[in-house]
Amino acid sequence: MADRVTVLFFAALREQIGQDSLSVAIPAGGVSVQVLREQIEKADPAIAQAFAEQPRLRVAVNQTLVTFEQMVNPGDEVAFFPPMTGG
Amino acid sequence: MADRVTVLFFAALREQIGQDSLSVAIPAGGVSVQVLREQIEKADPAIAQAFAEQPRLRVAVNQTLVTFEQMVNPGDEVAFFPPMTGG
Amino acid sequence: MSVHVRVQAEPFDVGVETARLSVLSSHTGGVGVFVGQVRGGHGLLAMTLEHYPGMTEAALNTLAQEAIARFELTGCTLIHRIGRLQVGAGIVFVGAAAPHRGAALTATSFLIDRLKTGAPFWKREEYANGRTQWVDARETDEDAARAWLLKNP
């Protein structure tokens, strides 16, 4: 079994994509968030469309907000979501 | 009976002067707060001393904060007090 | 638009007073509150709050009307206690309800800053060693009240 990360979607993204989580195989040495993003966009047109419609896409790795340059390693939890609207 | 005003003292002034109110005769045409002040200072050394020790003396006529130039007429209520310290 | 002003010896109930502001209008999006209480330290036991009956209520109402003219509010509340209050006791409740949080919180700051030096209350402190002392008006409080003259809103 390959090295994997868990990918989560929240809010409008979750609804558009039609699922709240994925398990994705990545290289053992890790990839950037940007590379992971392109990988899942290619694998699922619904993801590509949802991301394209969200110009201010946010990402968290292991529950910390990060930039798309951040490295992702096997076992990490990666969440994509729209800008937060609490309070 | 002459025309009169009621003079009130609050807080530290009330304690120093030893009374909380006075009835003071003034001319029927009224006087300024400043003239009233000098009149009651002359009449009672305790008032003169308490006012002298209060460099930021405040005055209200009919329950509205005013300056010492404000005119006071018979029947008015004049209150002297230190700066307010609410809240 | 609703203004609620009270001067009382009894404690106030923060839950009840905040709820009163919350339910004023379905257009309310936020309620700002400030509760002032007797701060301990240096052997302070209690404070006695003296006021000028009649003028106090008028001054608090004027302050509330100023807040309403200045900020987009759905209501505001000013409650001030009088008499002897021990360390930890609530002295003042200030609250403002508004469609948006900015107005609610700025109005709350405005009301407490102005109330400190703009309503006829005076505090006498009572210490464990028996000493009593009238609280001097702080320059910083007068500066905070004056600063609102330059702000907009």
Add this chain to the structure above:
Amino acid sequence: MSVHVRVQAEPFDVGVETARLSVLSSHTGGVGVFVGQVRGGHGLLAMTLEHYPGMTEAALNTLAQEAIARFELTGCTLIHRIGRLQVGAGIVFVGAAAPHRGAALTATSFLIDRLKTGAPFWKREEYANGRTQWVDARETDEDAARAWLLKNP
């Protein structure tokens, strides 16, 4: 120094939460509070608050620690509700206790401004005509959060 953070479906009790802040220290002179509630209008019936369990609590705790590092506080509280909330219902309770009122009120503003765009909550609106819609992040909210980067404290 006490930090109290909760994420919950149940309503919060403003009286209980404010009292919790009031009694933290005898050196507390004031407690600032902000209560956010579902604002009605345009046929809105309710909102559903979604969040990212685990990250939410971490983000709120980080925010509380930032407030404590930045302001002279005796404690602060952040409570955020999740799930379906009708118009008028409380969404968020933010409170800060401090020796002086300035710190209490400024910290309260800081916490709610930062929470709006800095913790993983999302709102879906539900209208009387059956339409539902995810709330867009407002530029003004992002500006308010960023403005604190330039302020001192």
